[in-house]
Structure formats: structure tokens, C-alpha cells
Amino acid sequence: MKKPLALVAPWPRPRWMVLSDAHWARLAERLELVLHEGSPAPDELVERVLPDVAFVIGQPALPAERIARAPRLRAVVNVKGNWEPTIDYAACEARGIPVLSIAPAMAPAVAEAALAMALDLARGITPADRAFRAGCERWGIAGNLDAFLLRDAPIGMIGFGNLGRELRPLVAPFGGRIRVYDPWLPAGHLRDAGVEACPLDEVLAESRVLFVLAGVTTENDGFLDRAKLERIRPDAAVVLASRAEVVDFDAFVALAEAGRFRAAIDVFPQEPVPPDAPVRKTERILLSAHRAGGLPASYARISEMLVEDLELLLDGLPPVRLQRAQARTASIARSR
Numbered sequence: 001m002k003k004p005l006a007l008v009a010p011w012p013r014p015r016w017m018v019l020s021d022a023h024w025a026r027l028a029e030r031l032e033l034v035l036h037e038g039s040p041a042p043d044e045l046v047e048r049v050l051p052d053v054a055f056v057i058g059q060p061a062l063p064a065e066r067i068a069r070a071p072r073l074r075a076v077v078n079v080k081g082n083w084e085p086t087i088d089y090a091a092c093e094a095r096g097i098p099v100l101s102i103a104p105a106m107a108p109a110v111a112e113a114a115l116a117m118a119l120d121l122a123r124g125i126t127p128a129d130r131a132f133r134a135g136c137e138r139w140g141i142a143g144n145l146d147a148f149l150l151r152d153a154p155i156g157m158i159g160f161g162n163l164g165r166e167l168r169p170l171v172a173p174f175g176g177r178i179r180v181y182d183p184w185l186p187a188g189h190l191r192d193a194g195v196e197a198c199p200l201d202e203v204l205a206e207s208r209v210l211f212v213l214a215g216v217t218t219e220n221d222g223f224l225d226r227a228k229l230e231r232i233r234p235d236a237a238v239v240l241a242s243r244a245e246v247v248d249f250d251a252f253v254a255l256a257e258a259g260r261f262r263a264a265i266d267v268f269p270q271e272p273v274p275p276d277a278p279v280r281k282t283e284r285i286l287l288s289a290h291r292a293g294g295l296p297a298s299y300a301r302i303s304e305m306l307v308e309d310l311e312l313l314l315d316g317l318p319p320v321r322l323q324r325a326q327a328r329t330a331s332i333a334r335s336r
Contacts, residue, residue, distance in 0.1 A: 004072070004314070006031045007049050009041035009058035010079045017299045018057070018079040018102070023307045030314055031055070055310060059084050064091040073097055075313050077306060081106055083325055083333035093327040100309060100322035104162050105301035106293035110266075111166035113292035114241045117264035118171075118209050121237035123147045126286055148208065148235070150174040156207025158224070159214030159242060160185055160195065162323065167211060168194055179203045182214075184329065204231040210238045216245040217332040226251035230260070237262040241292060244269045245334065257282045266292045 006027070010018045015037050019027070027033060031054075036045055041060040050069045056062065056076045067073065067088060074097065078084055081103040092099050120126055124147050131137045153176045157164050160182040168178065172194065179198040180190050187197035204210070210232060214220065224247040232238060238256070240247065244267045256263035264286035265279070271290055273279065279287065309319035 003030060003032045004054035004074075005034060005049060005052045006055040006057060006310075007034050007036070007041070007046070007053050007060070009036045009045075009056070009060050011037060011040050011058065013079055014038075018302050018306060020300070020303045023303045026307055027310065030311070055313075057306070059086065061086040062088065062092075064088040067091045067095065067097070075100060075310070075319070077309075077322065078102070079302065079306075083330040085334070089325050089327040089330045092325075098313075098319055099325040099330065100319055101325065102302045102306065102322060104321070104323050105305050106298050107162035107166040108301075109295055109298045110163055110241060110293040111170055113266065113288070114163070114167060114211055114213075114239050115170045117239045117241075117266070117286055117288070118211070118237055119150065120286055121239070121262040121264055122150055122153075122209070150176070150209060152176050153208040154179065154206055156203040156210040157181070157195070158200070158203060158210070158212050158246075160190060160193070161213065161215065163213040163242060164195075164211075165193065167213070171209075176208070179207060200228070201231055204228060205233055208233065208236055210236050212238065212240045212246065213242045214246050216243040216334045217329075218334060219332055221245050221334065222248055224248065224252070226255075229255055232261050234261060238264070240265045240267060243267055253279050253282060253285065256285050259284060264288065266290055 008015065008019070015035060034049060041058065046060045050066060052072055053070055054072050054074045058079055062076065076087065076092065076097065076099045078099065078101050081101055083101065087099060089099060128137065128143055137143065151174050153174065155171050155176045155178045157167065157178065157180045160180045164180065171178065178195040179202060180195045181198060181200045181203045182190070190197040222245065226248050229248065229251055238261050240252065240263065249269050252263065255261065266288040267290055305321035309321045312319055
């Protein structure tokens with residue numbers, strides 16, 4: 001029998017980042033694989049495979065009219081980890097076509113990095129290293145007068161999606177109360193996950209360690225404005241780990257640089273960050289070049305999870321490893 005056809009167009013990632021050689025060979029046993037990498041899939045290629053394609057792995061535009069001309073389409077896998085605005089999620093949902101994201105594969109690495117940054121902010125590890133190299137270090141207790149323990153420190157999370165669920169078991173052993181603000185999740189669901197649903201103002205004002213983990217949508221762009229940021233407790237350590245667009249970034253940088261709170265940033269409004277960007281000249285902020293999730297272990301997880309879910313779909317079973325889009329929320333997501 002003819003094997004189902006899969007279009008693999010992972011731009012901007014190369015194929016090896018989403019499918020290892022071994023997993024590529026494993027899929028090739030059950031699928032006819034059409035690969036295009038190095039640039040976005042050309043319209044001519046997408047149009048040519050539409051009548052026969054069963055799986056789309058990548059980000060080619062899939063408006064409703066294209067989906068209607070793909071009668072065999074069984075699933076779409078976004079390998080960037082975002083919900084792209086170029087796909088008609090409602091049309092897929094109406095046909096029962098799952099649209100999947102590899103975001104869960106990246107979440108463990110991002111959660112570990114967020115915890116590491118929080119520990120650095122709490123204990124002043126990076127400033128102490130810089131001071132030592134400059135010959136102005138302070139020894140013993142003199143070097144720890146501004147440090148604090150994560151043990152029993154109240155934790156706050158803004159957003160409790162993939163990142164929050166991975167981070168919670170990492171911070172739970174420290175013993176502090178974990179408050180969460182996530183307007184998309186009911187209090188009972190959060191309670192069952194081992195955290196406490198709280199209003200945003202309470203999370204901002206009471207958290208000694210605050211993790212900003214919310215994704216950005218057309219409805220929450222910049223919702224953490226300067227007035228909200230000024231409600232953060234003055235001795236807090238704040239880790240911006242999800243999307244920079246959820247905060248007033250200039251205000252966030254200005255307040256952190258003024259010592260209003262400690263901050264670590266892994267995501268930026270423009271990436272790569274321009275060489276002359278003011279954030280590069282800050283002295284107090286811990287900076288990271290959007291590298292929290294991008295390591296070999298994450299790409300190995302993507303490959304494994306993608307292949308296992310495709311094999312489930314080929315066997316007539318629902319996918320369980322990747323995240324499935326809900327049309328209502330995916331349609332308002334903003335991605336770069």
C-alpha cells in the first residue's frame with residue numbers, strides 16, 4: 001500500500017533539530033517524507049502536495065482554503081513552539097485535525113534555567129564573580145548582606161502553562177508558598193497542581209521570587225505595564241522567561257537597573273538584540289541570549305515526542321506527547 005505523505009518544512013530550524021537521523025529513518029518506514037529546509041516552503045511545493053499530504057511538520061501557511069484542499073490531512077506540527085497566525089485553527093478543529101506544538105519539549109530546560117537565574121539573583125553569584133575578577137570582592141558575610149535564601153521564600157508565577165508545570169516541582173522543595181496568576185485556569189485546577197490561584201496584584205506584591213511565564217496574545221500584550229511593575233515588592237527577584245511582549249520592557253529594564261527589584265532576562269522584544277540597545281549597558285540585570293531552552297537535550301526531546309505522536313496518529317490513536325492547539329486560544333496567540 002502507498003505510504004501516507006508527510007511534508008517536512010521546519011524552517012527556521014534545520015531538520016536535525018526536530019528529527020534526528022534515527023527518527024527520520026524510523027518515520028520513513030511508515031511515511032513518504034518530502035523535505036524542504038533552509039528557507040520557508042515555497043507555495044508551489046505546498047500546493048503540489050496538498051491533495052495527498054497527511055502530515056505537515058513545519059510552519060507553511062495553512063489558511064482555510066488550503067486546508068479544504070487537503071482532504072487527507074491528519075495533523076499539523078508546529079516545530080517553533082508557538083501558535084503561528086498563518087494557520088486557520090478553527091478550520092482544523094472543525095475537521096478534527098490536531099495542530100500540535102513542540103513547546104512541551106522545551107519546557108524542562110527553560111524551567112531549569114529559570115530556577116538557576118533565580119538562585120543567581122538571590123545569592124548574587126554573578127556580581128560576586130565580577131567583583132572578584134575586579135579585585136573588589138567582599139569575603140564571607142560581608143559579601144552576603146544582600147543575599148537571601150530560596151528556602152521558605154514566597155514564590156510567584158505569572159502564567160501556568162508548560163513552563164509553570166515544569167517549574168513547580170523544581171521550586172516546591174524550597175518550601176515556600178507558591179502563588180499563581182493565570183486567568184485561563186480555574187482555581188481548582190491550580191490547587192490540584194500544587195499551587196494557589198491568586199489575583200495579579202497579590203502575586204506581584206507578595207512574591208520574593210517572581211517568574212514571568214505567560215505567553216503573549218492579542219489580549220495581554222504589555223499587560224505588565226509600569227504601574228503593575230511598581231507593585232512588585234522591592235526586595236524581589238524577577239525572572240522574565242517567557243515572552244518579553246507581556247511586559248512594558250523599557251519600564252522593566254529601567255526599574256531593575258534603578259534597583260527597584262532584581263531581574264534576570266532571557267527574552268527580548270527584538271532578537272537578536274541590536275548592538276546599541278540600552279539593555280546591553282545595564283549593570284544590575286542578569287542577561288541571557290534566549291538560550292534557556294535551546295540545548296541538545298531539548299532537540300532530542302522534540303524528535304522523540306514528534307515521532308511518538310505521529311506513530312500514535314498512524315495507529316488511529318490521539319497524540320499524547322505534544323501540546324494540542326485549542327482554536328480559541330491559539331487564534332489570539334502572538335508569535336515572532
